[in-house]
Amino acid sequence: MIPTPYLLFLGDAPDQLAAKVAIGIKDWRPENAVGQFRLRGCKADLALPDMTLQEARTAGAQTLVIGVANRGGVISAAWKKVLIEALDMGYGIASGLHNLLRDDPDLAAAAGRAGRELHDVRVPSVSYPIATGEKRRGKRCLAVGTDCSVGKMYTGLAMDAEMRKRGLKSSFRATGQTGILITGGGVPLDAVVADFMAGSVEYLTPDIDADHWDHIEGQGSLFHVSYSGVTMALLHGGQPDALILAHEPTRTHMRGLPGHALPTLEQLRDTALPLARVANPDCTVAGISVNTAAMAEAEALDYLARVEERMGLPAADPFRQGAARLVDALDQI
Amino acid sequence: MIPTPYLLFLGDAPDQLAAKVAIGIKDWRPENAVGQFRLRGCKADLALPDMTLQEARTAGAQTLVIGVANRGGVISAAWKKVLIEALDMGYGIASGLHNLLRDDPDLAAAAGRAGRELHDVRVPSVSYPIATGEKRRGKRCLAVGTDCSVGKMYTGLAMDAEMRKRGLKSSFRATGQTGILITGGGVPLDAVVADFMAGSVEYLTPDIDADHWDHIEGQGSLFHVSYSGVTMALLHGGQPDALILAHEPTRTHMRGLPGHALPTLEQLRDTALPLARVANPDCTVAGISVNTAAMAEAEALDYLARVEERMGLPAADPFRQGAARLVDALDQI
Numbered sequence: 021m022i023p024t025p026y027l028l029f030l031g032d033a034p035d036q037l038a039a040k041v042a043i044g045i046k047d048w049r050p051e052n053a054v055g056q057f058r059l060r061g062c063k064a065d066l067a068l069p070d071m072t073l074q075e076a077r078t079a080g081a082q083t084l085v086i087g088v089a090n091r092g093g094v095i096s097a098a099w100k101k102v103l104i105e106a107l108d109m110g111y112g113i114a115s116g117l118h119n120l121l122r123d124d125p126d127l128a129a130a131a132g133r134a135g136r137e138l139h140d141v142r143v144p145s146v147s148y149p150i151a152t153g154e155k156r157r158g159k160r161c162l163a164v165g166t167d168c169s170v171g172k173m174y175t176g177l178a179m180d181a182e183m184r185k186r187g188l189k190s191s192f193r194a195t196g197q198t199g200i201l202i203t204g205g206g207v208p209l210d211a212v213v214a215d216f217m218a219g220s221v222e223y224l225t226p227d228i229d230a231d232h233w234d235h236i237e238g239q240g241s242l243f244h245v246s247y248s249g250v251t252m253a254l255l256h257g258g259q260p261d262a263l264i265l266a267h268e269p270t271r272t273h274m275r276g277l278p279g280h281a282l283p284t285l286e287q288l289r290d291t292a293l294p295l296a297r298v299a300n301p302d303c304t305v306a307g308i309s310v311n312t313a314a315m316a317e318a319e320a321l322d323y324l325a326r327v328e329e330r331m332g333l334p335a336a337d338p339f340r341q342g343a344a345r346l347v348d349a350l351d352q353i
Numbered sequence: 354m355i356p357t358p359y360l361l362f363l364g365d366a367p368d369q370l371a372a373k374v375a376i377g378i379k380d381w382r383p384e385n386a387v388g389q390f391r392l393r394g395c396k397a398d399l400a401l402p403d404m405t406l407q408e409a410r411t412a413g414a415q416t417l418v419i420g421v422a423n424r425g426g427v428i429s430a431a432w433k434k435v436l437i438e439a440l441d442m443g444y445g446i447a448s449g450l451h452n453l454l455r456d457d458p459d460l461a462a463a464a465g466r467a468g469r470e471l472h473d474v475r476v477p478s479v480s481y482p483i484a485t486g487e488k489r490r491g492k493r494c495l496a497v498g499t500d501c502s503v504g505k506m507y508t509g510l511a512m513d514a515e516m517r518k519r520g521l522k523s524s525f526r527a528t529g530q531t532g533i534l535i536t537g538g539g540v541p542l543d544a545v546v547a548d549f550m551a552g553s554v555e556y557l558t559p560d561i562d563a564d565h566w567d568h569i570e571g572q573g574s575l576f577h578v579s580y581s582g583v584t585m586a587l588l589h590g591g592q593p594d595a596l597i598l599a600h601e602p603t604r605t606h607m608r609g610l611p612g613h614a615l616p617t618l619e620q621l622r623d624t625a626l627p628l629a630r631v632a633n634p635d636c637t638v639a640g641i642s643v644n645t646a647a648m649a650e651a652e653a654l655d656y657l658a659r660v661e662e663r664m665g666l667p668a669a670d671p672f673r674q675g676a677a678r679l680v681d682a683l684d685q686i
Contacts, residue, residue, distance in 0.1 A: 151579040153610045210548040217547050217582045242585075245632045246484040249550045249586035256578035277486045283631075294624065298616075299578045 021205040022114045022139050023082035024052045027071060027106075031099055032059045033088045039064035041116060042087025044202045048177045048192075052204070054079045056087075059098055064088065073106050083139070085201055086115040093119055095127075104130040114139035116197030141200040143211050144220070151218035151257050153299060158228030161350060162260040163238040163309060164292045166282045168247060168275045170268040171311035171339070172238030173199055175346070178338035179264075180235045182347045189232035193224050195254065199237045209239055209250055217250065221257025233350060236260065242291055243283045244274050255292065259299040262306040262353050263292055264346060265333075269323060270314040285331055306349040308335040354538040355447045355472050356415035357385045360404060360439075364432055365392045366421045372397035374449060375420025377535045381510045381525075385537070387412045389420075392431055397421065406439050416472070418534055419448040426452055428460075437463040447472035449530030474533040476544050477553070484551035484590050486632060491561030494683060495593040496571040496642060497625045499615045501580060501608045503601040504644035504672070505571030506532055508679070511671035512597075513568045515680045522565035526557050528587065532570045542572055542583055550583065554590025566683060569593065575624055576616045577607050588625065592632040595639040595686050596625055597679060598666075602656060603647040618664055639682040641668040 028042040036043070045053055046066045055071035058064070071079065084106045090099070095117070103113055103121075107130045113121060121127050121138040131138050161179065163172035176192055177199075183190035192199070194206025207220045225234045236258045240247030265288050274280040283291070289305050296303040308327055312320035320337060328335040334345045361375040369376070378386055379399045388404035391397070404412070417439045423432070428450070436446055436454075440463045446454060454460050454471040464471045494512065496505035509525055510532075516523035525532070527539025540553045558567045569591045573580030598621050607613040616624070622638050629636040641660055645653035653670060661668040667678045 153578040153607075153613055210546075212547050213543075214545050214547060214550050214583045214586070215543040215580065218579055242628070243631050245486040245589035245592075246551055247548065248589050248628075248631075249582040249584075250547045251582075252575075252585040253547070253582035256581050259578075274486075280486055291627065295575070295581075298576050298581075 022201070023112060024204055025054045025081055026052050026083050026085040027073070027076035027081040027111070028053050028056045028066065028068065028087040029084050029102070030056055030058045030062050030064045030066070031088045031090070032061045033064035034091070036064045039066065039088045041198050041201055042066055042085070044198050045085065045087065048181065048202050054081045057084070057102070059102070073102070073109055073111070077109055077111070082112065084111045084113050086113070086117060090117055095119065095124055100124070100126060103127060107131050107134040107136045110134070110136065112137040112139060114141060114201060116141050116201055118142065141197045142208050144208055146223070148207070148212060148216040148220035148223050150215060151222050156222070156225065156227045156259065157230055159233045159262070159350070159353065160225055160236055160258055160260045161233055161262040161264065161306070162236045162254055162258050163264040163266045164251065164255070164288065165238060165241045165266040166243060166285065166288050167241050167268065167271055168244050170266045170271070171309060172266045175264055175266055175309040175338050175343070176235040176237050177202070178343035179347055182343040183233060186347070189229055191228070191232070191234050193234050193236045195221070195224070195237040195239055206237070209253070210247070214249070217253035218257030221254055225258055238266065242295070243288070245277065245280070252295065255296050256299045260296055260303055261300060262304060262350055263296060264307050264309050265289060265305060266309045266311070268311040285327065289331070304353060305333060306353060307333050307346045309346060310335055310337050312337040312340055355534070356445060357537055358387045358414055359385050359416050359418040360406070360409035360414040360444070361386050361389045361399065361401065361420040362417050362435070363389055363391045363395050363397045363399070364419070364421045364423070365394045366397035367424070369397045372399070372421045374531050374534050375399055375418070377531050378418065378420065381514065381535050387414045390417070390435070392435070406435070406442055406444070410442055410444070415445065417444045417446050419446070419450060423450055428452065428457055433457070433459060436460055440464050440467040440469045443467070443469065445470040445472060447474060447534060449474050449534055451475065474530045475541050477541055479556070481540070481545060481549040481553035481556050483548065484555050489555070489558065489560045489592065490563055492566045492595070492686065493558055493569055493591055493593045494566055494595040494597065494639070495569045495587055495591050496597040496599045497584065497588070497621065498571060498574045498599040499576060499618065499621050500574050500601065500604055501577050503599045504642060505599045508597055508599055508642040508671050508676070509568035509570050510535070511676035512679055515676040516566060519680070522562055524561070524565070524567050526567050526569045528554070528557070528570040528572055539570070542586070543580070547582070550586035551590030554587055558591055571599065575628070576621070578610065578613070585628065588629050589632045593629055593636055594633060595637060595683055596629060597640050597642050598622060598638060599642045599644070601644040618660065622664070637686060638666060639686060640666050640679045642679060643668055643670050645670040645673055
């Protein structure tokens, strides 16, 4: 686990979108962020207090989290100066960047000198076991998508937040770098070696109380040829009790695969559910999460009503409407 | 590619079974093996000429292949003496052992000194791309199993051998360490990082002549929760035109997973074919390969006849009967 709370490093973000990791932390774990740190020219703003490294440290910050994408995949001299200063001041640093902090000799030396940790969340830090398929206690929910990047992480975070708001036992189990930085821990599934994928998901979602729900972050899609193996490992390692079908209705082809059509929600249901039942015969489809960001309000509501009738399942956009109806659906399971 | 021909190192194999990698090479690529090298007490015998390192080198051997499992996962002093002598004599060494040759300081030093290669085929030596899903030229056949270890590799090797015997264009594409050692190249799929699994299979099976068949070595099973993600990556990265269903009728539960029942051949067909068609809409199921090793001759023939009638597809045990009927079935595709 990454020690919290965080100071969120926004660097010289060219726009708000570049700071999407920091936005995720602020949206979903605001209690984890004491403030933001911005370099001259930063165009992102989370409406958190701007703090110096020393001010945030005094406010209790344990880890400086790189909440922004770097330009051209390089850790610039301006960034590095701040990161080294932070290490010397007692911070650990957490990053989901492609180029690893530990591979930078200056950062590695500074961390060693200061006795502080560099958390490169994009690479596994654990030797995961081979999956055993043994039934675990408690309940698990997994969002599976008609495509990649249709809102599976958001769905899981929103359902977890709604359950905790209701005083129910719930955890979000992160399987990607943004989710790991938001919650402070998880498995970077796309970087796990093939043989250990399902085992890493079992490791991530151990025995829990019988009335506790783990919301496992989905990855890829069974219909996305580049990443479907990762999705399969989530279905079989996660042994979900409930699936949420996730969809983005305006997509014209699979992400990054021109010419590959999206499946229908019926195809997704009929493919994912039998596969899930290999690991958990009691699995059911609980509801549908639709990302309606590209639709006007009336169009979105009309679409959701039609999907709900067609599929006979509650359909909601958790961003637009909250996750209450999806959580209600878990009550029946 | 691993330079051929090989001298097959059988070490101090406690029995014939321990030499299964060497047996595979001798069965499927006899032209690659100039002889066998045995230490005192070796209980395996491939009925190949026993040779000293020098004799085999004179006969043209380029690579000493570790054709045997080591005891207790340790490279013993007796083994190491031979391996270092081989390196000094100009051999490369190829191994599928769990403990890597390169991680042994003495072997690494000897290889460096001699300027020879250590081929640890269990780990990838290539940075594989992300899969694109683009259609490749030529034909591909993949065996998918009701379980792991039901004869998928054997099926592919037998079909490839039969096609080449007929003068047809055919390759076997190895995805596991035994297959890689047998054929001299391939992708160790179970050791590839999740995001690159399907891409590594695309890399392994590039554009080929329109009338050429690639027989892709299968791995795992869609119904085996520990490894199903690897199988999925083969279905989507391999974009097979033909599937062979592979089955072992006497298994009482999924390999290593007590309490997990095997699927029927119908379930395997109905699960694998729609998934394969995500990557290749023209994919069909061509035939059924049954491992009848645990059955008497009459029982096996009866079982095969019943499966053939039930499934409406040619069913054969390629070990017992050869792969001719399975290859005939590809003619229709």
